[in-house]
Amino acid sequence: MLTKRLILLMKVNRFVVFILVILLASPVYAGRARANKTAIKYTEDDTIAEIRFGRNLAARILGQIKTWDNDKVSDYVSIIGTALASQMGRSDLNFKFAVLDSPEINAYAIPGGYIFITRGAIQLMENEAQLVGVIAHEISHINNRHIVKKINLRGQSNAFLSSLGVAAGGGAVSGAAMLDKLLDEAADLLFEIGVEKKFETESDLEAIKIMIALNYDWKSYVRFLEKIDNKTYQNRREVISKTHPPLADRIRQIEAEAGKLSTKTFYGRKHQKRFHEKTH
Ligand SMILES: [Zn+2]
Numbered sequence: 001m002l003t004k005r006l007i008l009l010m011k012v013n014r015f016v017v018f019i020l021v022i023l024l025a026s027p028v029y030a031g032r033a034r035a036n037k038t039a040i041k042y043t044e045d046d047t048i049a050e051i052r053f054g055r056n057l058a059a060r061i062l063g064q065i066k067t068w069d070n071d072k073v074s075d076y077v078s079i080i081g082t083a084l085a086s087q088m089g090r091s092d093l094n095f096k097f098a099v100l101d102s103p104e105i106n107a108y109a110i111p112g113g114y115i116f117i118t119r120g121a122i123q124l125m126e127n128e129a130q131l132v133g134v135i136a137h138e139i140s141h142i143n144n145r146h147i148v149k150k151i152n153l154r155g156q157s158n159a160f161l162s163s164l165g166v167a168a169g170g171g172a173v174s175g176a177a178m179l180d181k182l183l184d185e186a187a188d189l190l191f192e193i194g195v196e197k198k199f200e201t202e203s204d205l206e207a208i209k210i211m212i213a214l215n216y217d218w219k220s221y222v223r224f225l226e227k228i229d230n231k232t233y234q235n236r237r238e239v240i241s242k243t244h245p246p247l248a249d250r251i252r253q254i255e256a257e258a259g260k261l262s263t264k265t266f267y268g269r270k271h272q273k274r275f276h277e278k279t280h
């Protein structure tokens with residue numbers, strides 16, 4: 001089971017109402033229906049397997065890295081994340097958010113809709129636009145099943161489903177072995193290897209699109225990537241640079257895409273004050 005922190009308790013307070021009004025009143029996000037370039041058709045069984053698998057992987061990660069004991073920040077991240085997921089997230093998933101108590105600067109998109117952001121990443125951010133950009137990037141990884149595709153996670157194997165508690169039946173032993181192998185592969189992708197550059201670019205560009213649609217300052221997202229790239233964070237950067245393509249490449253592509261989408265001189269809102277209030 002996951003910790004209680006992962007379960008979003010949507011307290012109806014003024015802040016939540018404010019965020020929802022802002023996000024829901026924004027121009028309808030046209031990118032909801034994503035073009036799936038591959039021919040793979042994912043079934044309901046595949047999604048069930050993805051969700052069960054993601055829950056296993058999330059639990060494994062939370063067994064190693066604790067969540068940050070800071071309700072104010074985790075509530076804020078969950079509210080922003082949930083509101084964003086309602087705009088751009090796959091409708092067959094329930095997105096959950098948590099902040100990991102780690103000094104690393106990173107965020108992780110776990111199949112099935114679990115998104116973890118590190119304390120180090122939150123502490124490096126300057127405004128809400130950066131948080132929105134990072135969460136949108138991670139939602140996009142999940143929407144596009146980047147890890148699911150890399151490890152070829154499908155629900156058609158009875159044994160595998162059984163090991164995930166989806167279906168009863170024989171073959172549970174081989175199913176459990178299969179589950180372990182896939183969990184190892186997924187953890188390696190998240191923490192060591194990363195996914196292909198084209199997947200990172202795809203997620204960057206989708207993050208920029210939703211930021212522009214929701215009137216958030218997309219340049220703040222670029223600025224956050226630049227901050228990560230800064231020499232000051234050289235040591236910590238090793239981790240993220242292992243799993244992500246060179247940041248300069250990503251920034252170039254983002255600016256090219258944003259140039260096509262946004263002709264305004266006003267880049268959008270940063271919500272710096274609100275971010276500061278919620279994270280300090
Ligand atoms: Zn990424």
